[in-house]
Structures are given as structure tokens and as C-alpha cells.
Amino acid sequence: MPVVKPFKAIRYNKKKVKDLGRVVAPPYDVIPEKMQDQLYRKDPHNVVRLILNKITSKDTAGDNRHTRSKKFFDSWLDENILTQDGVDSLYIYSQKYKDGKNTVEQVGFIGLMGLDLGREEKVLPHENTLAAPKEDRLKLMRSVRANLSPIFILYDDGKITKLLKSFCAKNKAAIDVKWERVCHRVWKVDNPAVIKAIQGRMGSKSVFIADGHHRYEVANIYSREVQASSLPDGIKENSKYMMVYFVEADEKMLKVLPAYRLIKNLGKIGKDGIIDNLKGFFRIEEAASLNKMMSGLSRLADEHVFGIYLGKGRFYVLKLQDIASSDNAIKDKPKDWKRLDVSILHLFIFQRLLGISDTDDNIEFLKSPLETVKAVDSGKFKAAFFLNPTKVSQIKRIAKLGERMPRKATYFYPKPLSGLVINRF
Numbered sequence: 001m002p003v004v005k006p007f008k009a010i011r012y013n014k015k016k017v018k019d020l021g022r023v024v025a026p027p028y029d030v031i032p033e034k035m036q037d038q039l040y041r042k043d044p045h046n047v048v049r050l051i052l053n054k055i056t057s058k059d060t061a062g063d064n065r066h067t068r069s070k071k072f073f074d075s076w077l078d079e080n081i082l083t084q085d086g087v088d089s090l091y092i093y094s095q096k097y098k099d100g101k102n103t104v105e106q107v108g109f110i111g112l113m114g115l116d117l118g119r120e121e122k123v124l125p126h127e128n129t130l131a132a133p134k135e136d137r138l139k140l141m142r143s144v145r146a147n148l149s150p151i152f153i154l155y156d157d158g159k160i161t162k163l164l165k166s167f168c169a170k171n172k173a174a175i176d177v178k179w180e181r182v183c184h185r186v187w188k189v190d191n192p193a194v195i196k197a198i199q200g201r202m203g204s205k206s207v208f209i210a211d212g213h214h215r216y217e218v219a220n221i222y223s224r225e226v227q228a229s230s231l232p233d234g235i236k237e238n239s240k241y242m243m244v245y246f247v248e249a250d251e252k253m254l255k256v257l258p259a260y261r262l263i264k265n266l267g268k269i270g271k272d273g274i275i276d277n278l279k280g281f282f283r284i285e286e287a288a289s290l291n292k293m294m295s296g297l298s299r300l301a302d303e304h305v306f307g308i309y310l311g312k313g314r315f316y317v318l319k320l321q322d323i324a325s326s327d328n329a330i331k332d333k334p335k336d337w338k339r340l341d342v343s344i345l346h347l348f349i350f351q352r353l354l355g356i357s358d359t360d361d362n363i364e365f366l367k368s369p370l371e372t373v374k375a376v377d378s379g380k381f382k383a384a385f386f387l388n389p390t391k392v393s394q395i396k397r398i399a400k401l402g403e404r405m406p407r408k409a410t411y412f413y414p415k416p417l418s419g420l421v422i423n424r425f
Contacts, residue, residue, distance in 0.1 A: 002123065002153075003114030004202045005241065006088040006195050009188075009421035010146075011175070013083045017045060020177040024184075024419035027149055027211070028052040029133065045081050047419030051140075051148050066143040073144050082422070085188065090195055091421050092164050092187040093245060094173075095414045099255065106254065106414070107164050108247035109189070109198065110150050110421055113207075115223055115240055123153070124208045124399035128407060129217055137218045145235065145425045147219070147243035149418040151212025154249040154392070155205045160198060161248045167194060175420055182414045186421065208249065208399045210412050216242070226425075235425050243423035245416045251392050258389040259365040259408040260372040261345070262381040269354050271310050271382060277353050281322040282306075287315035290373055297388055304344055307386030311376050320344065336397050341387045342409040349385070365408045 017023055022043040025031065028051045031039070039048040049072045053065035076082045091110040096103065113123075140148075168187055175186035189195060209216055219242040226239040247254065269277065275284060287293035293307045296317035304320035320326060323339075329352040330338045337343055350356040357363075364381070366372045372384045390410050398405055 002202060002205065002207050002244075003116070003241075004090075004199050004246070005112045005114070006090045006190070007112045007241075007243070007423055008085045008088055009091060009110075010077070010082050010084045010424055011421055012045075012419065013080050016079075016081050017043075020175065020419075021179060023047055024177060024179060024417045025051065026179075026415050027418055028137075029214075030415060045076060047148070050144065051418050066139045069140060070143045073146065084424070087190045089188050089190040090198060092168055092189060093416065093420070094168065094185045094187075095182050095416075096185075097182040097414060104253065104255065106247060107161055107168070108245055109160075109164055110186075110243060110245050110416075111198075112241035112423060113153065113244040113246075115220055115242060123216065124206060124402075125213050125216070126209065126395050126399045126403075126405050127213050127409060128404045129213050133214045134218050134221075137215055138221060141218060141222045142225075145239075147215075147423040149212075149215070150243045150245040150416055150421070151215050152210040152412060152416055153212075153244045153246050154208040154210050154254075154396070155202065155246055156249050157201055157205060158248060158250070160201050160246075161250070161253075163194070163197060177417075177420075179417055180414075184417055184420065202246070206400075207246070208396055210247070210254075210395075210410070211415065238425040241423075243421070249392055249396060254392050255413045256389040256392060256395075257367055257411040257413050258387050259367060259411055260369065260387070261385040262364045262366060262372060262375050263356060263383045263385070264362050264364070264381055265357060266382045267355050267357060269356065274308065274310065274354060274383065275316065278318060278349070281320065281325055281348075281353065282318040283321050285317045287317050289313075290315060290369055293317055293386065294369055297386060301388050304339070304341055305388065306341070306345060306349070309373055309376055309384040309386070311383075334401055334403065336394070336401065337403050337405075340390065340394060340398070340405065340409065342390060342406050345385060345387055346406045360407075367411060 012020060012023055023046050025039050025046060025048045031052050036048060036052060039046045050069045053069045055065050093110050094105055094107045096105040171187055173185040174188045177184050223239045226236050287296060293315040297305055297307050300319060306318045308316040326344050326348040327338050329348045330343060346358055350358045375381050376384050
């Protein structure tokens with residue numbers, strides 16, 4: 001039951017920044033170094049300088065990526081590159097794109113959500129977090145004192161979506177920008193009646209984190225620090241909230257992509273032993289090509305089915321036959337957790353049957369099937385494992401159980417862009 005409230009967003013000044021497509025960026029955690037360089041070159045005011053400033057060999061405690069982010073943020077505000085809206089508002093956010101022959105529009109709204117310090121269970125997570133990214137984001141938040149990007153939250157209520165779409169149909173978007181084949185549009189909602197209607201319906205909802213687990217935990221840590229500090233009361237009050245992109249948990253509107261697993265070291269098993277070790281538990285079929293393998297996964301999407309690529313054109317489709325052995329291999333977890341494909345892959349296939357080291361330094365993740373195959377063919381990786389995406393209904397069930405999924409269990413698409421709206425404490 002989140003507390004939702006409007007805010008005065010900081011946005012790029014259209015009089016100073018003529019092309020918003022040059023200054024926006026994806027969330028920090030999906031920006032590889034090559035893209036970071038591209039965004040730096042794209043425009044001197046690209047938001048990457050705030051959300052993911054470059055590390056240099058000369059960094060010190062007083063001059064580093066986080067202090068530089070603050071300097072850019074402050075100077076852009078002083079120069080009116082960034083300006084603050086004058087009225088508290090919610091911001092409807094639409095992301096429209098082509099998915100094959102279909103057009104999909106994901107519509108939600110951006111507002112502030114009360115952190116309910118000490119009662120975070122009202123916001124249900126589904127993934128574990130890592131210490132290093134949290135420490136980095138905490139240092140950034142301490143420096144800039146702002147939410148530079150929204151976290152992505154799911155809720156259950158179709159009536160809010162209808163209300164949002166009705167508003168959009170009658171009003172002109174304040175922001176309209178295309179990024180990587182997705183049309184991003186934002187409407188500013190300062191009508192008190194519309195805001196109150198949204199708040200009223202959201203007040204009775206449980207919400208689930210889709211994306212932004214690290215930033216959510218950091219916001220709670222930061223707020224506790226601020227409450228115990230001597231900072232001004234205004235900052236203390238504002239830090240009790242964080243900026244959130246709220247979207248209805250509708251399977252038809254949301255798209256979850258899988259992350260494919262690339263294995264560096266197979267350990268003692270070797271390539272030749274993989275199929276032999278899986279035979280007693282899976283029905284295994286060879287596939288003539290990547291497309292044939294991916295078609296097999298799609299055709300059997302309601303089954304526990306996986307793909308393997310071992311290089312030199314060797315593709316396989318695996319369908320789990322012995323569910324009891326898989327369940328028994330996964331200890332101390334509820335049935336819904338055991339039956340996740342990502343759980344079966346990591347705990348039954350990797351750890352139990354193949355003895356593959358399930359660590360971040362042995363496994364890397366890619367979203368493109370073709371790039372995954374190319375990575376194996378390059379010789380850098382020994383094998384690749386493919387799986388179907390986790391369903392939104394599964395994410396909700398796991399979150400309600402109070403459980404966390406294995407890492408990289410979900411990749412929501414499209415991501416909310418950074419640089420559309422900012423919340424300053």
C-alpha cells in the first residue's frame with residue numbers, strides 16, 4: 001500500500017536542448033563501457049555524466065566520478081540546461097514499440113513513493129542485490145542528493161491504466177523522444193482531481209519491484225542516514241520518498257526477456273560430458289541451427305525446456321523429464337521457486353548434474369541469441385545455455401512468498417530512460 005505523491009520534476013530545458021534524443025540514456029546498469037563513450041561524445045549535456053560518470057586514474061576522495069556528477073548537475077541547473085517544474089505533478093510515461101508484427105504500448109506514471117522506513121515489506125522484491133553496486137549508487141546519492149532515474153514498480157489495477165490512457169488521448173505530450181526503436185512520451189499531470197484519483201486507487205495496492213532493486217535498497221539506507229543527520233528539515237522530509245515508474249502488472253503490456261548464460265570454464269565435465277550427464281533427466285534433441293533451437297524453446301514455452309550451444313554448429317533442445325530429481329536437488333525452497341526455469345538451470349543443471357562453477361567470474365549474460373552463439377564461436381566461452389523468459393505471474397508469486405530469484409532471472413523491456421525527469425531532494 002504505497003504512499004504516492006506528485007513532485008516538481010527537474011527536466012531538460014527545451015530552449016537550451018533542442019534534441020532530447022542526444023541527452024537521454026538507458027539506466028546505468030545496462031550501459032557498457034563502449035556505450036558510455038558513445039554517450040559522452042553524443043552531447044556535452046548527456047545524462048550519462050550524472051548517472052555513470054567515468055572513472056579516471058587520477059580519482060581521489062575529493063575528485064571522483066560522484067563529485068563530478070554533482071558538479072555537472074549543479075552547473076546544468078545554474079545554466080538552465082536543467083529546470084524545475086513549478087507545480088507538483090505526476091508524469092504519465094508511455095513506451096511504444098514494435099514486437100514482430102504487433103505494436104505494444106507500455107503505459108504507467110512517474111511519481112514519488114514513500115519509503116515507509118522500517119516497513120519495506122510493502123514493496124516486494126524478487127531479486128538479490130550485490131554489495132558493490134549498492135555502495136556505488138549510495139556514494140552517488142550522497143553526492144547529488146537526487147533520484148536521477150526512476151526505479152520500475154509493478155502494481156495490479158487496470159482502471160489506473162485506462163485513466164492514464166484517457167488523459168493522454170486528450171492532451172499533448174510534454175516530451176516525445178525516440179530511443180533505439182522505442183517511442184518514449186511523457187505527459188505532465190498537474191490536475192488535482194486526476195492526481196487524487198490515481199492516489200486513491202494506489203493506496204490499496206501491493207507493489208513489486210520489476211527493476212531497480214539496488215537503487216531501492218540504497219534509497220532506504222540513504223534516507224536513514226539523512227534522518228540521523230543535521231541536514232535541513234526539507235532534505236530530511238524529501239529523502240523519505242523516491243522516484244518511481246509505476247506500471248500495471250499486465251502480461252500483455254509487459255515484456256520480460258531472458259538472459260542467456262555463457263560459461264567460461266566447464267570444469268571436469270568438458271563439452272563431451274555435458275550431453276551424457278543430462279540424458280537420464282532430459283529428453284534431448286539436436287537442432288540444425290540457432291533458429292531451430294530457439295523455435296523449440298518457444299514451442300515448448302510452458303514446459304521446462306532449455307537450449308545448449310557447444311560450438312561448431314552443435315545445438316540441442318532439452319526438455320526436463322524427471323521433475324522429481326530436480327525438485328529434490330533444490331533444498332529449502334517452496335515449490336513455485338523450484339519450478340522456475342532459472343532455478344532448475346542454476347541449481348539442478350549447473351550445480352547438481354554438471355558441476356559447473358556458478359559464480360560471476362565463470363558465467364556471463366547476454367540478451368541476444370546470435371551474440372551469445374558468436375561469443376562461444378570466438379573461443380572465449382566453452383558453452384552457452386538458453387532458456388525462456390520468466391513470466392510476470394511467476395515474478396509476483398515469488399515476491400509474495402518473500403523469496404528472491406537467482407540472479408539475472410528477469411530483464412524487463414523496454415527500460416525507462418534516464419534524463420526524462422529527475423527528483424531532487
